[in-house]
Amino acid sequence: MLSRLSSTASRYTVRSTTGLRRTLLQKRLYTEKKPEENVPKGFEGFFGKSNKQKPATEKPKPTNNANSNKPNDQQKPPEMPNNMNLILGTTVGTYFLYKAVAPSDNARELTWQSFRTQLLDKGLVERLEVLNRNRVRVHLRNDANSLGVSPATSFYFSIGSVEAFERSLDEAQKELGIPSNERLPVAYHDEISIGQTVLHFAPTLLIIGVIYYMTKKGPGGAGGGIFGVGKSKAKMFNQENQVSVKFKDVAGADEAKLEIMEFVNFLKNPQIYEKLGATIPKGAILSGPPGTGKTLLAKATAGEAGVPFYSVSGSEFVEMFVGVGPSRVRDLFATAKKNSPCIIFVDEIDAIGKARGKGGQMGGNDERESTLNQLLVEMDGFDSNQHVVVLAGTNRPDVLDPALMRPGRFDRHISIDRPDIGGRADIIRVHLKPIKTKVDTEQLARKLAALTPGFSGADLHNICNEAALIAARHLKEEVEEKDFEDAIERVIAGLEKKSRVLSPEEKKTVAYHEAGHAVAGWYLEHADPLLKVSVIPRGSAALGYAQYLPKDQYLYSKKQLLDRMCMTLGGRVSEQIFFDSITTGAQDDLQKVTKIAYAQVTTYGMNDKVGPLSFSDPSGEQQFQKPFSEQTGTLIDNEARTLITDAYARTLTLLTEKKGDIEKVAQLLLEKEVLTREDMENLLGRRPFVEHTVYDEYVRRPATQSEEAPPDFPKANDDGTVQ
Structure with missing residues (x-):
C-alpha cells in the first residue's frame, strides 16, 4: 500500500494538510531540465513564447519609419464620405461578430490523445469543465507556469457524448493509479454564445432591416419610404427658398409675361379683382415648340411671386404601383390648399394629360387615365379650390384631353412661339452678359439676331456658349465677332471635318x-x-x-x-x-x-x-x-x-x-x-x-439699288407657271 501511494505521489500532489507539496518525479524534472525543455513536444505554439534570453551583444533593429519624429497633429486623416462610413461600420461590426463567435486567442483545441499524453500524464490538469455536453475545457494548475505553460492558456477538446468521455477519463485515471478521492473534478455547464445567437437570428434581422429601409428611405422617396409612395414629389419655393430667375431675365416673350404677370398680381392682391366680382382663372397652359422658354417663364414666375410655388413634372405622377398617381395628385392639391394662395406648375403635362380612350387596355394607360381624372376633379370639381393657380407646360397641346383644356380648368392658353428678330436680339443681349468680349454688344446682338432666323431661345444660348468655347479652344483672351459667326456655322451645318479629305x-x-x-x-x-x-x-x-x-x-x-x-x-x-x-x-x-x-x-x-x-x-x-x-x-x-x-x-x-x-x-x-x-x-x-x-x-442701312432691273432669265407668273 505504501509503495502504491509513493508511485501515485510521484505523479500528483497529495491533497492533505500534511502531504508533500511536490513529488520526487517533479523535483527531478525541475532540477534536471530547464523550463523551456519541459514544454511538451508539439505544444510549443500552445505554450506561448520561449523564455530564452537574447544575447547581450544583439542590438535592436532600427526602425525605418521616416515620419516617426513628426507630430501626429500634422497628419490629418481625410474625410470619408457617407458610403465609406457605412462600409467601415459594416466591417467593424463583422469583425466583432467574428470575435464573439470564434474562440479566443488563448484557447487551443486538442484531441483526446494529446490531452492524455501531454497534459493528463504530466500532472498539469487542475480540473475539467464540460460545456454544452459537446466540449471539454481544460483548466491548468497555477504552478504550471514553472513548466513554461501559462495558466491563463486554456485548452479544449470535443467529445461525442458525456458517457463516453466519463468512461475514457475513468479508464485513464485507473491506468495512472489515481485513487478515487484524488481524481480530477468535472463540472457541467451550459453556455450561450452571443455571437452564435446573433448568427441564428441574422436572417430575421436582415429582413427587419430591409423592411425598415423601405419604410424610411425606400422607393417612395422624400423620407416617406414605401408608405410615402403616394406623397407628392413637388418642390416648394417660397420667400426663404427663392429662385434667382426674374421676369427681367426672360426676353422674347413679352405677351406671355403679361398674361403670367396677371396671375402673380391677383395672388398678391386678390382684393382688387374680387371687389369687382372677378375670379382668377383656374389655370394657364404654356404651349410652344421646344426651347422657347416655357420652363424658364415658370421659374421667373416662382421668382416674382410672393406666394408658395410648387414645381412638379408630369412623369412623377406615373409609377408602377396602382393608385399612386391619383394619390399624389390629391396630396399635391391638399398641400397647396393649406398654403393658399399659391401656384402649382406641372411641367410636361402631356405625360398624364393625353386624350382618354385612345390607348390600349393595358394597366399603364388605365393608371394614367385615373391620374388625369383625379387632376380634372381637383381643378374643377365639387370641392373647388380657391386662390390656387395651376400652370402647365407642354410642346404638344394637340394631344391633350379636351376636358383639361376647357374653361374652368385651363382657362388661358398661352402660346410661346419662336421669337421674331426683335425678340432674338433681346434674348442674345441676356446671354451675352456673362460673355467676355470687347465687341459692341448692341450691334452684335442685332447682327446675330438677323443671322439666326427661326432660332429658339435655347438655340441662341447654345450659339453664345459655342462662341465662348471656340474662343477658349484657340486660347483667346476674349470672344471675338468671328467666333460667333463660326458658332452659327457649327450649329447650322455641323462641326468642320478636317479629317475628311476629298479627292x-x-x-x-x-x-x-x-x-x-x-x-x-x-x-x-x-x-x-x-x-x-x-x-x-x-x-x-x-x-x-x-x-x-x-x-x-x-x-x-x-x-x-x-x-x-x-x-x-x-x-x-x-x-x-x-x-x-x-x-x-x-x-x-x-x-x-x-x-x-x-x-x-x-x-x-x-x-x-x-x-x-x-x-x-x-x-x-x-x-x-x-x-x-x-x-x-x-x-x-x-x-x-x-x-x-x-x-x-x-x-x-x-x-x-x-x-x-x-x-x-x-x-x-x-x-x-x-x-x-x-x-x-x-x-x-x-x-x-x-x-x-x-x-x-x-443691321445696316440698305444699299441704294436700282428700282427695276430687266430680267434676263425665265420668270414665274402669278399662278406659278413659267414664262
Whole structure:
C-alpha cells in the first residue's frame, strides 16, 4: 500500500494538510531540465513564447519609419464620405461578430490523445469543465507556469457524448493509479454564445432591416419610404427658398409675361379683382415648340411671386404601383390648399394629360387615365379650390384631353412661339452678359439676331456658349465677332471635318454643285438671299453647304414656293450641265423639293386639277387608311411630278444661260473654299431686282439699288407657271 501511494505521489500532489507539496518525479524534472525543455513536444505554439534570453551583444533593429519624429497633429486623416462610413461600420461590426463567435486567442483545441499524453500524464490538469455536453475545457494548475505553460492558456477538446468521455477519463485515471478521492473534478455547464445567437437570428434581422429601409428611405422617396409612395414629389419655393430667375431675365416673350404677370398680381392682391366680382382663372397652359422658354417663364414666375410655388413634372405622377398617381395628385392639391394662395406648375403635362380612350387596355394607360381624372376633379370639381393657380407646360397641346383644356380648368392658353428678330436680339443681349468680349454688344446682338432666323431661345444660348468655347479652344483672351459667326456655322451645318479629305474630282463636283445653288438663288427674285457658300465638309454627311438668310415670313405664295424649288434643284442641274453623269449629292435637295411639291397639292390646295382640298392631319397621328381614293392618289402623284419637272426645266434654262457665272463661282470656290455675299457681288454684280433683306433692314442701312432691273432669265407668273 505504501509503495502504491509513493508511485501515485510521484505523479500528483497529495491533497492533505500534511502531504508533500511536490513529488520526487517533479523535483527531478525541475532540477534536471530547464523550463523551456519541459514544454511538451508539439505544444510549443500552445505554450506561448520561449523564455530564452537574447544575447547581450544583439542590438535592436532600427526602425525605418521616416515620419516617426513628426507630430501626429500634422497628419490629418481625410474625410470619408457617407458610403465609406457605412462600409467601415459594416466591417467593424463583422469583425466583432467574428470575435464573439470564434474562440479566443488563448484557447487551443486538442484531441483526446494529446490531452492524455501531454497534459493528463504530466500532472498539469487542475480540473475539467464540460460545456454544452459537446466540449471539454481544460483548466491548468497555477504552478504550471514553472513548466513554461501559462495558466491563463486554456485548452479544449470535443467529445461525442458525456458517457463516453466519463468512461475514457475513468479508464485513464485507473491506468495512472489515481485513487478515487484524488481524481480530477468535472463540472457541467451550459453556455450561450452571443455571437452564435446573433448568427441564428441574422436572417430575421436582415429582413427587419430591409423592411425598415423601405419604410424610411425606400422607393417612395422624400423620407416617406414605401408608405410615402403616394406623397407628392413637388418642390416648394417660397420667400426663404427663392429662385434667382426674374421676369427681367426672360426676353422674347413679352405677351406671355403679361398674361403670367396677371396671375402673380391677383395672388398678391386678390382684393382688387374680387371687389369687382372677378375670379382668377383656374389655370394657364404654356404651349410652344421646344426651347422657347416655357420652363424658364415658370421659374421667373416662382421668382416674382410672393406666394408658395410648387414645381412638379408630369412623369412623377406615373409609377408602377396602382393608385399612386391619383394619390399624389390629391396630396399635391391638399398641400397647396393649406398654403393658399399659391401656384402649382406641372411641367410636361402631356405625360398624364393625353386624350382618354385612345390607348390600349393595358394597366399603364388605365393608371394614367385615373391620374388625369383625379387632376380634372381637383381643378374643377365639387370641392373647388380657391386662390390656387395651376400652370402647365407642354410642346404638344394637340394631344391633350379636351376636358383639361376647357374653361374652368385651363382657362388661358398661352402660346410661346419662336421669337421674331426683335425678340432674338433681346434674348442674345441676356446671354451675352456673362460673355467676355470687347465687341459692341448692341450691334452684335442685332447682327446675330438677323443671322439666326427661326432660332429658339435655347438655340441662341447654345450659339453664345459655342462662341465662348471656340474662343477658349484657340486660347483667346476674349470672344471675338468671328467666333460667333463660326458658332452659327457649327450649329447650322455641323462641326468642320478636317479629317475628311476629298479627292480632286469630288471637290470639283461639290464646288460646281454649290455654285449651281448660289447662282440659281442669285437670279431668282423670291429666293432667300445668299449669305455664304462653302465646300468644306461639315457634319456627318454634308460635303458642302450654302447658307441663306430667310426673313421672318408666315405666308408663302405659289411663286415663292416655285422659286425655292428651282433654287434647291440648282445643284443637280449644275452637275448635269458640267458633267456627263450625276451623283448622289443631291439626295437631300430632292427630298426637300418633293416635300414642297406634295405640300402644294395635298395641303395648301394650290393645284388646279386636285382643287382646293387639304388632306393633312393637324394632329399628326398615324392613319391606317388614306383620306382619299386610289384615283385621287394617282392624280396627286402625277401633279407633284409635273411641278417638279417644270421647276427642273426652268432651272435648266436659267443655269444654261448663266453657265459662265457658275464657272466663275466654282473656280473661286476651289481657290478660297468659302465665299461670302461680298465675293458674290464682286463676281456677279448686284441681284437684278430691288432687294431688302432682313440683314440690311435690322443691321445696316440698305444699299441704294436700282428700282427695276430687266430680267434676263425665265420668270414665274402669278399662278406659278413659267414664262
